Amino acid sequence: MYQTTHNGWMKRHVVMLSVGCTSAIVVFFVGVSRIQPPQGRHEALDMMDIDEVVMPLRQAPSSFPRGTYRPNRRESEVSGAIDLGTFSPGRDLTYVEDDRAWWESDNDSGDTECDHTVHHSLRLPLETTIQLVAERGGVLKVQDSYRPHLVHNPKSLHKEGRAIDLTCNELPLEELAKICWQAGFDWVYHEKGSRNNGPHIHASVAR
Ligand SMILES: [Zn+2]
Numbered sequence: 001m002y003q004t005t006h007n008g009w010m011k012r013h014v015v016m017l018s019v020g021c022t023s024a025i026v027v028f029f030v031g032v033s034r035i036q037p038p039q040g041r042h043e044a045l046d047m048m049d050i051d052e053v054v055m056p057l058r059q060a061p062s063s064f065p066r067g068t069y070r071p072n073r074r075e076s077e078v079s080g081a082i083d084l085g086t087f088s089p090g091r092d093l094t095y096v097e098d099d100r101a102w103w104e105s106d107n108d109s110g111d112t113e114c115d116h117t118v119h120h121s122l123r124l125p126l127e128t129t130i131q132l133v134a135e136r137g138g139v140l141k142v143q144d145s146y147r148p149h150l151v152h153n154p155k156s157l158h159k160e161g162r163a164i165d166l167t168c169n170e171l172p173l174e175e176l177a178k179i180c181w182q183a184g185f186d187w188v189y190h191e192k193g194s195r196n197n198g199p200h201i202h203a204s205v206a207r
Pocket residue numbers: 144158163164165202203
């Protein structure tokens with residue numbers, strides 16, 4: 001009834017369980033299973049592979065004036081509101097290192113937070129932005145990324161590592177805003193800045 005293949009990988013198990021009842025014996029087929037041969041091992045993706053991923057870029061907008069954002073909808077509608085109840089730092093955050101960028105926390109001894117720490121979903125647009133800025137002769141400056149405490153408002157996506165604040169000395173901020181949009185961030189804001197910080201690009205991603 002059941003055959004075993006010559007290589008022995010496909011074993012079939014028929015487990016018959018007999019249960020005595022007062023008037024009959026009921027037979028259950030508990031399971032027929034196949035044991036699969038082991039999968040060929042796949043090499044883990046390393047940074048070299050990620051660099052080689054070609055991501056289609058969005059078209060650059062013709063302008064991106066200070067004080068405007070893209071798309072022209074609220075950030076919470078586009079990137080999704082913060083939800084610290086489902087957010088898990090250990091599961092959701094990753095560490096990005098790239099020598100072509102400048103990281104604020106590496107240059108501020110009084111800073112206890114790490115600007116290399118971002119949400120998984122933010123990695124690819126960030127890496128792409130670093131690349132596009134470098135191609136234009138600039139160095140992307142990562143000013144703020146994951147900020148679990150204070151600094152940003154209570155609903156800030158920085159608290160989930162889904163937002164990042166960027167500047168660049170070599171390029172106009174409007175140009176950087178266009179690049180961030182091209183690189184695939186879901187929501188990009190060319191911020192005027194406030195009393196606490198100067199003009200910068202705030203960019204965020206959906207979970
Ligand atoms: Zn921000």
